[in-house]
Amino acid sequence: MKLSTLCYIEQDGRYLMLHRTVKKNDVNKDKWIGVGGHFEQDESPEECLLREVWEETGYTLTSYRYRGLVTFVSGNGVTEYMSLFTADGFIGEPIPCDEGELEWVDIEDVWNLNIWEGDKIFFRLMDEEEDFFSLKLVYDGQEKLVSAALNGKPMELFDILNPDGSKTGIVRERGVAHREGSLHATAHIWVVRKNLKSGYDVLLQKRSACKDSNPGCYDISSAGHVTSGDTVIESAIREMKEELGITASEEELHYVGVHHGAFEDVFYGRMFRDNELSSVYVYIEPVDIEELTLQESEVEEVIWMDYEESMQKVREGTLPNCIYEDEFRMVGEYLKEYFPE
Secondary structure (H helix, E strand, O other), X not given: OEEEEEEEEEEOOEEEEEEEOOOOOOOOOOOEEOEEEEOOOOOOHHHHHHHXXXXXXXXXXXXXXXXXXXXXXXXXXXXXXXXXXXXXXXXXXXXXXXXXXXXXXXXXXXXXXXXOHHHHHHHHHHHOXXXXXXXXXXXXXXXXXXXXXXXXXXXXXXXXXXXXXXXXXXXXXXXXXXXXXOOEEEEEEEEEEEOXXXXXXXXXXXXXXXXXOOOOOEEOOEEEEOEOXXXXXXXXXXXXXXXXXXXXXXXXXXXXXXXXXXXXXXXXXXXXXXXXXXXXXXXXXXXXXXXXXXXXXXXXXXXXXXXXXXXHHHHHOOOOEOOOHHHHHHHHHHHHHHOOX
């Protein structure tokens, strides 16, 4: 077990970043991080912070903030507890650092540097002014992030994809993926039934008012991200159970095709970028909406609506929705084959 501190000193919208290039066997070799280091005997986090910053930069901190505790599990038998700080006041003259090169970098540009995936999570939390947090990051012994937990609760991790749908090998936390617009996989399931009007109804869900994107909008019957390591079909079955209380089998999900959807918008004052490859399915088994068990954090209500009527409302914008029209058209074309007149 190791104890350490890490500090990001801010000035004029920039962070003081350390490019670790000197030590040959440095776990952070060629990475960009803040300044800090390991505790000496009997030091408090603040004492370690002040000493390490002065030794590495020549600066004496005059204003700093304890932001969180980060637990690193390396995958190589090493666990490190790191006290994370930011600072916005200092005095002194800069000195050369014997662990690499120090450089002031615009905070937005930090995301483009060679940094750890887990570091992006605490950068996001700091950017969003998250209160003091406990973040656990588990790696595979190399650079791949395999799990993360915030204040004891697991965080969603995605496999980041190439344009052809193959995996890049990068695993990224949900909030980071949507901040950067990283391509990832989702499962979309449209619940349908026959009617005497256009031929079929679709079940639309109204997204909960607390959703991080498009709150209160009508959407696909059930949809969700594909968690890192899961298959698309596993995710589809799980989402239907969690959001609607429907227990579906793989055989009951009719594959329509793949849809690429992307948009960006601002929600709650933050940029949200969606970029997803969605495996689209249709579910035609009998469904009584009065018997559904809706996931309150995800779904406010569900309604049946005639397909043609809902398509017209989507085109006109008279139904608050976040439905991709071209995906909805894919579903309609499939249904025409499945429900021929």
